[in-house]
Amino acid sequence: MLKTEKIPEAAITRLSVYSRHLNYLEQSGVTTVSSQDISDGMDGSSAQVRKDLAYFGEFGTRGVGYDVRDLNRNLKKILGLSHSLKVVIVGAGNLGAALSQYKGFLDRGFSILAAFDRDMSKAGGSLNQIPIYPMYKLDEFVRQNQVDIGVVAVPAASAQETVDILVRAGVRGILNFAPKAVTTPNEVELRNVDLSVNMEILSFYLGLKELRAGEAEAQE
Amino acid sequence: MLKTEKIPEAAITRLSVYSRHLNYLEQSGVTTVSSQDISDGMDGSSAQVRKDLAYFGEFGTRGVGYDVRDLNRNLKKILGLSHSLKVVIVGAGNLGAALSQYKGFLDRGFSILAAFDRDMSKAGGSLNQIPIYPMYKLDEFVRQNQVDIGVVAVPAASAQETVDILVRAGVRGILNFAPKAVTTPNEVELRNVDLSVNMEILSFYLGLKELRAGEAEAQE
Numbered sequence: 001m002l003k004t005e006k007i008p009e010a011a012i013t014r015l016s017v018y019s020r021h022l023n024y025l026e027q028s029g030v031t032t033v034s035s036q037d038i039s040d041g042m043d044g045s046s047a048q049v050r051k052d053l054a055y056f057g058e059f060g061t062r063g064v065g066y067d068v069r070d071l072n073r074n075l076k077k078i079l080g081l082s083h084s085l086k087v088v089i090v091g092a093g094n095l096g097a098a099l100s101q102y103k104g105f106l107d108r109g110f111s112i113l114a115a116f117d118r119d120m121s122k123a124g125g126s127l128n129q130i131p132i133y134p135m136y137k138l139d140e141f142v143r144q145n146q147v148d149i150g151v152v153a154v155p156a157a158s159a160q161e162t163v164d165i166l167v168r169a170g171v172r173g174i175l176n177f178a179p180k181a182v183t184t185p186n187e188v189e190l191r192n193v194d195l196s197v198n199m200e201i202l203s204f205y206l207g208l209k210e211l212r213a214g215e216a217e218a219q220e
Numbered sequence: 221m222l223k224t225e226k227i228p229e230a231a232i233t234r235l236s237v238y239s240r241h242l243n244y245l246e247q248s249g250v251t252t253v254s255s256q257d258i259s260d261g262m263d264g265s266s267a268q269v270r271k272d273l274a275y276f277g278e279f280g281t282r283g284v285g286y287d288v289r290d291l292n293r294n295l296k297k298i299l300g301l302s303h304s305l306k307v308v309i310v311g312a313g314n315l316g317a318a319l320s321q322y323k324g325f326l327d328r329g330f331s332i333l334a335a336f337d338r339d340m341s342k343a344g345g346s347l348n349q350i351p352i353y354p355m356y357k358l359d360e361f362v363r364q365n366q367v368d369i370g371v372v373a374v375p376a377a378s379a380q381e382t383v384d385i386l387v388r389a390g391v392r393g394i395l396n397f398a399p400k401a402v403t404t405p406n407e408v409e410l411r412n413v414d415l416s417v418n419m420e421i422l423s424f425y426l427g428l429k430e431l432r433a434g435e436a437e438a439q440e
Contacts, residue, residue: 009421012420012421012424013417013421015424016414016416016417016420016421017401017414017417019420077427078424078427079420079423079424079427080420080423080424080425080426080427080428080430081420081423085423085426093318094314094315094317094318094321095314095318095322097314097318098313098314098315098317098318099415101314102315102399102415102416103375103376103399104399104414104415104416104417104419105415105416105419107399107416108416108419108420110416110419110423148426149419149422149423149426151419155323156323172426172429173422173423173425173426174422175418175419175422179322179323179324179327181237189422189425189426189429191418191421191422193415193418194236194237194324195319195322195324195325195413196236196322196324196325196327196328196330197233197236197237197324198395198411198413199324199325199328199330199369199371199395200232200236200239200299200300200301200328201229201232201233201236201411202369202393202394202395202409202411203299203300203301203305203330203369203393204232204235204298204299204300205300205393205409206300206305206368206369206392206393206409207297207298207299207300208300209392209409210300
């Protein structure tokens with residue numbers, strides 16, 4: 001069994017990035033790569049790549065490298081991407097629309113079945129070829145289609161309520177983009193994605209740079 | 221000096237979440253909180269809160285707790301939010317539109333000055349009251365307005381090119397939402413935000429749950 005308790009989430013994030021890079025290499029006709037090739041163009045080092053992969057088994061051949069197709073198939077399996085996951089998007093505003101056509105989702109085999117919106121005038125329409133249904137049909141649709149993942153792109157005020165509907169209808173995971181943390185019962189996996197956190201981390205590092213520049217000047 | 225080398229990025233992410241929670245408490249008229257109050261409704265524990273805050277100094281009073289306003293002012297200062305940062309959004313499609321009105325950004329004092337798009341028919345229009353200019357004006361605008369941060373919401377294929385323009389024009393940080401990792405010179409802070417990574421982390425945990433359920437069954 002995988003000692004998955006010990007795997008840092010950052011490693012999973014990197015696996016996802018490696019896998020996308022391997023996709024690109026595969027499409028470019030590359031058949032064998034080194035850990036250095038995998039780390040090229042990313043923040044990590046080749047040692048990091050080897051360490052991350054080692055969590056999940058032995059993949060490469062010493063002195064030869066990794067078989068691109070084989071490694072990528074394994075990574076996709078680890079990432080739960082070997083079969084397509086069924087997704088609905090709740091909220092057909094700008095964010096929902098952006099997510100519905102986000103190349104990163106579509107390329108990776110997530111199957112977006114439908115979008116839902118409280119605005120009845122949007123129902124019957126479509127979002128980048130994904131049908132939009134009225135909100136009251138969400139529960140029934142999720143049950144009938146055995147939807148795996150609900151993507152929440154509604155305003156903060158209705159985020160938890162939306163999550164509760166999805167949970168009752170039986171989704172296994174929730175990806176919440178509303179700028180408000182929500183909760184789910186333990187059996188439903190949850191990722192709160194607050195887009196502004198990234199902006200604030202950036203802002204933190206900008207402040208740090210200023211601070212250091214100031215200190216360097218003071219020491220001169 | 222802050223021993224910032226040692227501060228894990230996850231702690232900064234949490235500070236950002238704490239600060240938003242403190243905003244909410246402040247608006248609700250709460251004046252004093254415990255670390256338990258701060259951790260309520262989030263994934264962390266009160267011990268985690270204390271540890272995260274300890275990276276940056278001593279804030280609370282033992283047995284009394286934290287002064288909400290004071291602590292939040294300190295957190296905002298740490299996060300570089302005590303003065304407003306000037307932001308432009310490049311790409312006025314769905315994602316750019318979603319980001320331009322993302323409550324998380326606006327609430328936190330980021331000032332979005334303008335959006336830019338290659339599509340000349342969008343120029344002259346506006347995105348949630350933010351003016352849209354043609355792409356060729358990006359360089360000049362960033363220089364004249366001393367823009368701090370460029371948010372990149374263009375298709376993958378033009379992401380690096382957009383980043384290069386922003387860097388040459390003098391931004392201090394880049395937040396890249398295009399589903400393709402870009403690079404910047406060392407002096408320009410960069411955050412690549414791949415929205416699909418979150419989906420894949422979710423999918424990983426769903427796979428893990430299946431695996432464990434399978435193992436539990438096999439053991440029965």
